Amino acid sequence: MHIHIINPNTTASMTQAIHRAAEQQAANGTRVSASQPESGPVSIESHFDEVVSAVGVAEEVLKGEREGGIDAYIVACFGDPGLLSARELTRAPVIGIAEAAFHLATLISTRFSIVTTLGRTGIIAEHLLEQYGFRHHCRRIRAAEIPVLDLEHDPDAAFKRIVAECCRARDEDDIGAIVLGCGGMAGLTQEISREVGIPVVEGVSAALKLAESLVGLGLHTSKHGDLDYPRPKPFTGKFAALSNLQPPRQ
Amino acid sequence: MHIHIINPNTTASMTQAIHRAAEQQAANGTRVSASQPESGPVSIESHFDEVVSAVGVAEEVLKGEREGGIDAYIVACFGDPGLLSARELTRAPVIGIAEAAFHLATLISTRFSIVTTLGRTGIIAEHLLEQYGFRHHCRRIRAAEIPVLDLEHDPDAAFKRIVAECCRARDEDDIGAIVLGCGGMAGLTQEISREVGIPVVEGVSAALKLAESLVGLGLHTSKHGDLDYPRPKPFTGKFAALSNLQPPRQ
Amino acid sequence: MHIHIINPNTTASMTQAIHRAAEQQAANGTRVSASQPESGPVSIESHFDEVVSAVGVAEEVLKGEREGGIDAYIVACFGDPGLLSARELTRAPVIGIAEAAFHLATLISTRFSIVTTLGRTGIIAEHLLEQYGFRHHCRRIRAAEIPVLDLEHDPDAAFKRIVAECCRARDEDDIGAIVLGCGGMAGLTQEISREVGIPVVEGVSAALKLAESLVGLGLHTSKHGDLDYPRPKPFTGKFAALSNLQPPRQ
């Protein structure tokens, strides 16, 4: 089984960190690869960053489809940028790390809180909770107010602030579990969990397991209805390479 | 990894069928066992049947905890009877087959329909959809109007009716996937899927994969807050054996 | 008119207290009886306790139906355990004390808060509010953090803590009424109400009045659709006596 992780931002070191974290969780027989788009923002901290990164996600899926052999994709940014678009481009399952974390959190607790990086991205999580159906399962969205790349540049300080916010969530929010709201926290989950002492769900590993689950069951993205392959058509300018994508013959 | 499936009804042949279906889907290294309660209804087709079976589920979890070595439990009836109660009794993850099927269906389609056995159990699924957050992801709950045990007694007729209802869902409901609404359909999933031609999600195998996922990630049922072990206390009469359950020393 | 109250826990002294509280509220011509299951937990403070008690509720309804002459049943635990199951077993109305309190509270205020015993049972009330439709009518679920049986063992201390929490609800929650979240508080309602100075709704008396209402109107539990009598079938083991229940001839 081959699962490919797409880090939607273009910071290769973060891709590697995510890749490492995922490989540690992969089942025997699961091959994990990872890439980031050639083009896009170095971190995703706004709707604008997300919009640009979503194109990168699509391109990485298309690249994967051309190369073949990929059984599932993971979109490793907590806003799940371009998730439904990515699903249209392949029969393979595509899992977002936000949705993955939400799903698993509801299986081990009745209510959870999210601890994310910047407060301004809270609205993205809020919209996802609404769309996915988990609005009432999430008690609160909290932000440690650290820029995403500080997870790499100043990991100790970031770690402390995240743990502190997680502890506040544990003590004040009437919850059973915490969802970490950033792919960049993937490598820190075990340690955070140890400090906080209640289940901490992180999306990359959660998505990996959900991807393994779907592939294991032979379940693919439905091509009946609204996730079918996009109608082939011309694209112009710097997106010309996306023109007339032909769905695979089945 | 040892995953134990609890068939909440007391029909051993159905336990075996569910066990077989699950084993075919288990990952390498996953040991699957299955049992049914000593006491309870032979099938579950009403709130009343469910209420009684939920005690059996609890007792099977307690038995598993006494024996030890079980990493996760599955509650293999589509109403998820006694699910939150079971979660209180163990640190191991406990997965219901209805929730499992709903979760996976939303990962491969935007909207799904349920095809269940008897129409009168539709309200149980409806209440679960509300509680889990998937009310708007499910377009319609359909019933093939076959009693649960007919899945065993008259499998060919049952199969035909289920397939016919699935095809109607596919053609009329504006959906991408179908959720099979009965644990007893576990063995038929592949065939149904082949006939219907769109993704068909069945709960037993879905729950197995979610259980493998949580165990693989080291995630356990939260003991912080409302899923903590029940307070030990006396039980009377035929439930006296449930008295003064002590939470394990950690 | 004969209304039978089922105290779902097995503490006879609590049954008596509930019985007394109800009798004081009964209309002329209403006979109130009360019982508790032979088997089950001495108090209900978890999903697990609830699951076991729901069987007791069913058995008490069946006993009532065998004996005959009962016009309505009340399930006198704030989680409404086994309510829909009980409704399947009889044409008589069956009222839960949580639903009863919610319904009446919305008739005399626009928003209410709940004051219950232990915080861990808050999720049970939360799920009921969702299922019944009152999620937005309840501002907050508060817990006095007293075990249920302390209402009997240390009533003075319990009373003080409940009143204190009710006063906080009155002053902070932007509400018009308070719902008491435990059947064991039935005898204290008047006193609490006097201390708090705003309407306090208690479920046992509320359910009694709703039961009288339905019986008075000749309205019975619908046997058209999903609350019809369960299909008769074998039950095994300690539940064998539930086998092949025949719906009454009409």
Added chain:
Amino acid sequence: MHIHIINPNTTASMTQAIHRAAEQQAANGTRVSASQPESGPVSIESHFDEVVSAVGVAEEVLKGEREGGIDAYIVACFGDPGLLSARELTRAPVIGIAEAAFHLATLISTRFSIVTTLGRTGIIAEHLLEQYGFRHHCRRIRAAEIPVLDLEHDPDAAFKRIVAECCRARDEDDIGAIVLGCGGMAGLTQEISREVGIPVVEGVSAALKLAESLVGLGLHTSKHGDLDYPRPKPFTGKFAALSNLQPPRQ
């Protein structure tokens, strides 16, 4: 106990019919009176009719408060016109017949449909269902398309159309009970129920019983918060008599 029914329209014969229907359902010891506003529409079939009738409802409550001795009020039009306003004007409970019917219907069935007079009033019921929390308990709002006063002028034809629509609801809507959506149907409930064969809930009698319930329990409309007596102030023109209403000394 004295319960006063306000028929919000000004058709005295309809007031009498409602009064008669209510008296047949009243408990021993309950005195039922009824009135209609001096000013207002002869029937209520639009938002506009409702707005005007709501003033009449307020005036009838004020008249009742001046006369004294009334323990509860009923607003006997299915749109519950002026209900919250009426509650502000008195400590006595005030019950609307729509809310009353919805509440009782959810106690004897899991889902219901409404059969009302004119389709154009469906939106009024829809808004009430939303506000009260019963949106998902009501499967469908159906109209017999008969003007309200035809219930008086051509009762036989009206009866036939209502029964026909109720039967369609019973057979097509996956429900357990029917709510009659017009106060003018109060006298027909028994007969309709007999024809349709499933529980039929009518609001006038339902409201009577809920009023008896609240009075019996000593529960009054909360004067803590947003249902408190209106601040006294000048009213001009034809509403000058409403000026400077003083809340009663308590």
Added chain:
Amino acid sequence: MHIHIINPNTTASMTQAIHRAAEQQAANGTRVSASQPESGPVSIESHFDEVVSAVGVAEEVLKGEREGGIDAYIVACFGDPGLLSARELTRAPVIGIAEAAFHLATLISTRFSIVTTLGRTGIIAEHLLEQYGFRHHCRRIRAAEIPVLDLEHDPDAAFKRIVAECCRARDEDDIGAIVLGCGGMAGLTQEISREVGIPVVEGVSAALKLAESLVGLGLHTSKHGDLDYPRPKPFTGKFAALSNLQPPRQ
């Protein structure tokens, strides 16, 4: 284009202030007129005040229709009293100032708070948010706890309290914009906005612009379905003048 503003209370000085505020915002070519009902409360601070004022709103619309030449109406009280009734009475668009403010606030922010006059009117706003669909877009309803007419009698003190509450909303509520919850604040918007430093949306001007928008597009209140002209019928007593209103010939 002629837009007529109805101040639902009877305080002419407030009508003038609203009129002035609106005229400052009117487009070239828009004529703005304003009136208040002949009969009704001098301010609207309760459901009761609202109910009476809604009749005045209807009468002002009817007067406008008789006189002719009005292209749109505005109902200038934050509870939108009698809005749907007013829409029934005319083909012209009718806009409430609460709905107008909500609509525009969601176009410039993702979440907003409301700052209103008296806390007791919060429930009115809450019900409107539910009916209009904006429940989740509003983080919090805050009250400056000033009676409506104090906006006229003691404007400086009122201004300070409103600004203080707006600043708390800005700093504590995780919002992007503030909605002013009273028509009487129309003249203060600019100044408040300057003090608070984030977008402040006021309903009168918002409604004016929405009215201009609809008229500009040739969109009228739908007469297909539930907003059609009311069925003509007799009205009695002081409302006799409302009898047998004939819809205009088209």
Added chain:
Amino acid sequence: MHIHIINPNTTASMTQAIHRAAEQQAANGTRVSASQPESGPVSIESHFDEVVSAVGVAEEVLKGEREGGIDAYIVACFGDPGLLSARELTRAPVIGIAEAAFHLATLISTRFSIVTTLGRTGIIAEHLLEQYGFRHHCRRIRAAEIPVLDLEHDPDAAFKRIVAECCRARDEDDIGAIVLGCGGMAGLTQEISREVGIPVVEGVSAALKLAESLVGLGLHTSKHGDLDYPRPKPFTGKFAALSNLQPPRQ
């Protein structure tokens, strides 16, 4: 006042048609300009098309900001692609045509239906309705099943199918208005409306009026909170030009 319309697809003839339709509706003194991205899909009929077009929308906003003098932007594709991202990039209001049409439709009717091009895009509208709060105001999403560019290539056939679907909506859906679900229908609104005979709301003109409204009121996109300018940062590859965008000095 200068309002700039961004047609998110790259078909210049469609931009011109939209421009023409908008200019006909513009107020005196409103200058309307229009453009389409240099790069992107020729039509938008899938999540994938949408994702790519959202970058074009951002780039067109950035171009507008560099050039200066634009008071508001319109995103003229019914899925509102990149709307929140666009709002981050400017203080000017940005209006999507789907949201605009929904907002105005609720002002002239209580319930509406959408008639769109391809059924597969229905899910996009469904998600927007949820996010904006209009889920319950929309009765049904209907598709004429015509590809977007057929609106240009075969306008007569397209027109007939749209009208036919609108008439079905009018007759079957219990609605007061219809929302046209494609920017390409802008030029046809008047004619469709004439054929269908009930209010038909089209998004381009609706958005134009809402943009005029906000600009007229001096309301800008909130820069307090989550719509603030994105944090400047490097972008790589073909998006390098988006690097280090500096918010304007204020």
